[in-house]
Amino acid sequence: MLPRKRSTKLLLIAVLCLVQSSEQHGSGAPPGACLDQIPRHSTILPQASVPPYAIITSSAQVRQGDALNVTIGSPFTTPLPIGGFILQARSIQDTDKIIGKFTGVPTVAQIMSCRGDNDTVTHTSPQEKPPLTFTWVAPNDYLGGVEFRATVAQSYATFWKNVESTLVEVVTPDTVITTSSPVTTTARTTQAPPVIMESKPNTTPPPLDSIYQGCADTKLCFGVPQNCIPTGNCKAIVAIFVAGDIYTFEIQGTDNPKYVSAALSMDNKMGDDSAMECVRNDNGRVNLFTSWTYPKVEPYVKRSDSPQDIVQLLESSTIDGKLYCKFRRDTVSKVMGQTFDLARNKYNLMVVSGDSMKDADRVGFHSLAFEATGEPLALSTVGTAAASSKLLLKLHGSFMIAAWIGTASLGILLARYFRKTWVGKTFGGKDIWFAYHRILMVVTWLLTVAGFILIVVEVGGWTGTGDNPHAITGIVTVVLTFIQPIGAYFRPHPGTNKRPIFNWAHWFLGNSAHILGIATIFLSVYLQKAELPSWSVYVLAAFVVFHVIMHVVLSLLVCVSEGRISKGRVSSFPMKDMLGQPRHVSVTDTADAPFSGFKKHLLGIYAPIILLFVVAMICLVAFAPFGATFNP
Secondary structure (H helix, E strand, O other), rough: OHHHHHHHHHHHHHHHHHHHHHHHHOOOOOOHHOOOOOOOOOOOOOOOOOOOEEEOOEEEEEEEEOOEEEEEEEEOOOOOEEEEEEEEEEOOEEEOOOOOEEEEOOOEEEEEEEOOOOEEEEOOOOEEOOEEEEEEEEEOOEEEEOOOOEEEEEEOOOEEEEEEOOOOOOOOOOOOOOOOOOOOOOOOOOOOOOOOOOOOOOOOOOOOOOOHHHOOOEEEEEEEOOOOOOOOHHHHHHEEEEOOOOOEEEEEEOOOOOOOEEEEEEEOOOOOOOOOOOOEOOOOOOEEEEEEEOOOOOOOOOOOHHHHHHHEEEEEEEEEEEEEEEEEEEEEEOOOOOEEEOOEEEEEEEEEEOOOOEEEEEEEOOOEEEEEOHHHHHHOOOOOOEEEEOHHHHHHHHHHHHHHHHHHHHHHHHHHOOOOOOOOOOEEEEEHHHHHHHHHHHHHHHHHOOOOOOOHHHHHHOOOOOOHHHHHHHHHHHHHHHHHHHHHHHOOOOOOOOHHHHHHHHHHHHHHHHHHHHHHHHHOOOHHOOOOOOOOHHHHHHHHHHHHHHHHHHHHHHHHHHHHHOOOOOOOOOOOHHHHOOOOHHHHHOOOOOOOOHHHHHHHHHHHHHHHHHHHHHHHHHHHHOOEEEOO
């Protein structure tokens, strides 16, 4: 029985030791972190990026035995909370030497002794904390430079080492300090004024995020939008560093994404791809998952179809609206029966990001960024990868703009207001207005069909656009465009009973197609893939205002013109021809209607301005992106 009792006691002691050790981690840095300031969070390594925290002192000089205020926090406009920390003052001459002691700390912090009495401060709990200020007293037996150094944790898995202050010089008691004196814990009747610092313009550009470093010579990088990597302003980017048979991936998204993801694909289309997702949870934690994507069918993405152990998370952070993950992926892995050999095979890279999740296990629509490389690449390639060609996409947009802002607008205007203009003159055996109306609408039909075919080839069929109904309104516009010429071919003769029905149906469908076409172009500005500048909507709005004003002016002219023909009485309305009554030839039918000359002048103004709108919008499409796009 005695051996069994002893073993039981030993087991109990071991459990108590483990409990004590875990409490020390939860309520402050462990003693083992005194020298290297590493929190011993399992095997998790500190972040390699620039720390989002800073240490500020109340003065650049302090006398021996005097106190100094030391503040640790986040320098951003919206400060990041502090999860945990360990803070010390280190000698510049000997960085392993801890200097001075702390005498005043907030209630969420505690003083501990590492190399000397009260020479270190740390947290008391892992709860989020605002910027914190401590009182530190310089030693009486030390002269020289001091640097405050800390390790700060945002969460259990995300922490930064070597957060450092600027140099603080410890001087003799009789030294005159030129900056303001610190607030001390000794009895004083007044508080010294704060330091007034002169701000000078900083002409040095801020350093690029760590993910961009090495894209020119050591890593393969691919970002959205095009040409964003040299300036470090990608909405989403993936970088791959290869060392022997170790493949290290980095992915980052901006604009406060819910997720950013990279995928390995056999083509540049979404579907049948092995994806790696960096996901920000509601509690601020960042997790890494793998998933399998499906081409345009539910469930679109599925994590359970992809093994999760083929990737290993190394670092993660969410700082200043940027979501970042660094991880390794197995050189050879098998997903959905396909073998992904990173060393032997070439893959198209995809990078996407979005601001929502479909559910707890599926990412939402890629509303912030989506792009794929134009060709498969060996992942050991070094440099910046090129995106797939957007020629078909840009031609689609250009054709639709030319059709619905240009030819359709002009063709409808001619049919609506110029039937009694150029009377007696023909083109190809038809009245001038009708000949040009037919030519313009045929061009509209051809441009619309060509644009529709181009986008179908580009996306490979029907594809959803998230919350943007651009695709739906575009399809309806194309259908109406097909119906119009068929109806025109079978139109009844003037004077027949069915002619008014045709006239009203032709008018309604034509104007509906025109309105929907313009609305579809408006919606395209909000598409992430279009990469149009936000102010494109103002160009389109200006076109609509100009187009409506011209219609109002011409409608008034037609009303006045019809009133003159009826001997001063406006006994008809501008669309009376819609009734389908046969026209009786009279003296007035052999000459242009009143104000026809003025209407021709208005047409001479309208047509060039419409052409300018068309050219402007096509240039926006052709030369996009401009860097400032809408976020849906």
